Amino acid sequence: MxxxxxxxxVVGVAMIVFGILAINTKKLINSVIFLSVISMLAVVSFMLxxxxxxxxxxxxxxxxxxxxxxxxxxxxxKKAGEKI
Amino acid sequence: MIQYLSxxxxxxxxxxxxxxxxxxxxxxxxxxxxxxxxxxxxxxxFVKDGLAPxxxxxxxxxxxxxxxxxxxxxxxxAIVIGVGITALALALxxxxxxxxxxYELDEMEGE
Amino acid sequence: xKQVVSILLVLAVGFFIFSALYFPNQGDSAFDSYGEVxxxxxxxxxxxxxxxxxxxxxxxxxxxxxxxxxxxxYVTSVIVNYRSFDTLGEVTVLFISAFGVGLLLSGRRKKQxxxxxxxxxxxxxxxxxxxxxxIFGVYMFSHGHLAPGGGFPGGAIIAAALLLLYLADNDxxxxxxxxxxxxxxxxxxxxxxxxLAIVIGGYFLMNFLPTGIVGTIFSAGLIPIIYxxxxxxxxxxxxxxxxxxxxxxxxx
Numbered sequence: 001m002x003x004x005x006x007x008x009x010v011v012g013v014a015m016i017v018f019g020i021l022a023i024n025t026k027k028l029i030n031s032v033i034f035l036s037v038i039s040m041l042a043v044v045s046f047m048l049x050x051x052x053x054x055x056x057x058x059x060x061x062x063x064x065x066x067x068x069x070x071x072x073x074x075x076x077x078k079k080a081g082e083k084i
Numbered sequence: 085m086i087q088y089l090s091x092x093x094x095x096x097x098x099x100x101x102x103x104x105x106x107x108x109x110x111x112x113x114x115x116x117x118x119x120x121x122x123x124x125x126x127x128x129x130f131v132k133d134g135l136a137p138x139x140x141x142x143x144x145x146x147x148x149x150x151x152x153x154x155x156x157x158x159x160x161x162a163i164v165i166g167v168g169i170t171a172l173a174l175a176l177x178x179x180x181x182x183x184x185x186x187y188e189l190d191e192m193e194g195e
Numbered sequence: 196x197k198q199v200v201s202i203l204l205v206l207a208v209g210f211f212i213f214s215a216l217y218f219p220n221q222g223d224s225a226f227d228s229y230g231e232v233x234x235x236x237x238x239x240x241x242x243x244x245x246x247x248x249x250x251x252x253x254x255x256x257x258x259x260x261x262x263x264x265x266x267x268x269y270v271t272s273v274i275v276n277y278r279s280f281d282t283l284g285e286v287t288v289l290f291i292s293a294f295g296v297g298l299l300l301s302g303r304r305k306k307q308x309x310x311x312x313x314x315x316x317x318x319x320x321x322x323x324x325x326x327x328x329x330i331f332g333v334y335m336f337s338h339g340h341l342a343p344g345g346g347f348p349g350g351a352i353i354a355a356a357l358l359l360l361y362l363a364d365n366d367x368x369x370x371x372x373x374x375x376x377x378x379x380x381x382x383x384x385x386x387x388x389x390x391l392a393i394v395i396g397g398y399f400l401m402n403f404l405p406t407g408i409v410g411t412i413f414s415a416g417l418i419p420i421i422y423x424x425x426x427x428x429x430x431x432x433x434x435x436x437x438x439x440x441x442x443x444x445x446x447x
Contacts, residue, residue: 005085012089014436020095028108028187035112038093041120045086050136050151051126052188052343053270057163058122060351066115066170068358071202073174074108074118074439077181090215092363095209102202129239132230137243138343139409144256152232152239153269155439161285164429165345168292171436175299 015041018073032070039063087127093120107177108185111170118166122159129155242273257410264404265414266340274345275418275425279400283385286428290382293432296439304442306361306368313363320362328356336426340415346422350429357434363443371438374431381428385421392417 015038022034039062046055096119099109104110135143137153163181184192216226223298227233232238245254245262253259255266266272274282336349360367392401404416 008086009089012086012093016089016092019096019100021360022112022116023096023104023109028085028106028283031109035115035169038116042123045123046126047085048420049123049126049130050134051156051159052136052138053268053345053348054122054156054159054163055117056127056344057160057348057351060348060355061163061167062119064355066167066353068437069167069171069174069440070108070111072437073178074442076443077149077178085229085432091209091212095205098208099201099205102204103198125259127224127229128227129232130230131232131234136343139254139256139267139269141256141410146245146254150234150243150269152234152237153242153273154239156235156270157273157278160270160345160347161282163205164351165285166291167436172292172295172299175296175439179299 008045011041011044011048015040015045029056029071030075032067032074035070036063039066087124090120090123090127094124096120105189107189111173111177114173115166115170118162122162125155125159125162128162172186240276243269245272247277254409255313257408260291260406260408262406262409264402264418265409265416267410267414268340268343268345268420271340271345271383271418271422272415275339275421276402279389279421282425283389283400286382286385286425289429289432290378293435300442302444305445306365307363307441307443308365313365317363321359325356325360328359329353332356332426332430336422338412339422340418341412342412346425347429349426350431351433353426353430354433354437358437361437369434369437369438373392374435378428378431378435381431385424385428388417388421 007030018034018037019039022031022038025031025034025057043055043059046052046058094117096112099121100116104113131149131151134149134151136165137150139146139157140160144151179186180192186192206380217228234243243254245264248263251262254262262273264276266276266410305394332349334349335344335352336346338350339345357369360369389400392403393399394403395403402416402418406416407414
């Protein structure tokens with residue numbers, strides 16, 4: 001078992017844990033942040049599978065723009081005086 | 085090993101789609117499902133000790149062992165379609181919030 | 196109760212997926228286990244040796260010339276050359292979803308104001324970083340046939356640069372009309388190039404320009420041109436989506 005395989009398993013298990021957290025958490029903004037963390041961990045696993053093109057795309061779109069769109073939706077629909 | 089874990093991640097996404105009643109949570113679950121599926125598709129093209137599918141001056145011949153470029157190309161387009169789907173779903177959710185004042189599907193009142 | 200039923204259903208689905216992929220009952224499974232793939236059995240071996248339409252044995256970086264497709268990055272050659280029709284459909288899907296977002300969030304609009312007022316350094320520092328990000332995006336989609344990257348991440352980086360300006364300046368609005376024109380022109384040129392290829396080569400979106408030596412900047416014929424078009428189209432579409440989400444309707 002090499003060090004890369006251990007990293008692979010740790011990243012995969014962390015993704016599943018954050019996935020369960022993202023679904024079961026109470027606040028919506030926490031759910032979105034956990035989704036961003038899953039995207040970032042997916043970038044690591046794409047790099048371990050020798051897919052640099054996919055990793056770059058996922059890093060820009062998955063963890064950057066999608067998170068921004070989610071946060072803007074929550075920001076524009078919050079009630080006055082409420083924190084998101 | 086990452087292949088089994090990606091299938092498990094897909095199952096987590098399906099569980100979220102089945103058990104949640106909040107629209108934002110449903111869209112988050114859809115995104116988790118999509119990430120798991122993308123990792124699965126890339127993993128079926130992985131070759132042990134393969135190189136990244138780019139010719140450079142160090143790895144300069146196509147006779148060397150490369151990983152499969154076809155699943156990577158499919159996933160590259162799938163990620164960009166994913167952001168389109170997410171944006172459309174969130175626009176619908178925002179429209180529904182404006183008429184009903186809530187994201188919970190159970191609390192919406194029918195006409 | 197709902198959770199228990201969901202978990203049982205998910206376990207059943209997982210059991211079927213695992214048993215279909217890894218424990219086939221009869222006959223050979225068509226599914227290779229992880230990491231033990233034989234590329235010679237797959238269609239990708241001809242993509243790697245670039246002999247889909249002709250005869251070719253080996254591609255050498257910096258020496259092979261006049262191949263059917265001169266791209267050093269195999270993923271790019273699959274996306275923009277061998278499966279270019281897929282990519283045309285994909286940018287159409289993205290266009291339709293951007294159109295739908297614009298339709299759903301339409302009306303008399305103004306920009307959503309943020310609670311904080313950005314200070315001087317943030318405002319002007321963001322403009323400095325904006326230039327660097329746009330240059331990096333353009334580099335990325337013009338070198339898509341030599342290095343990792345390409346039109347999709349390049350366009351997304353340009354959209355992210357615009358997002359930075361939106362966040363750093365409360366009064367900033369991009370000129371969305373110019374983006375719509377860019378998007379339409381880029382999409383039209385893509386289709387026109389495809390039709391031109393029918394006249395010259397006989398197939399839709401065939402690579403009809405001469406391809407030089409693998410690894411040089413003018414080496415892939417039509418690929419850099421189409422990737423620049425895809426980059427402009429994706430960048431303007433995602434920027435349009437971000438702009439739609441950052442506006443609210445004006446109350447009368």
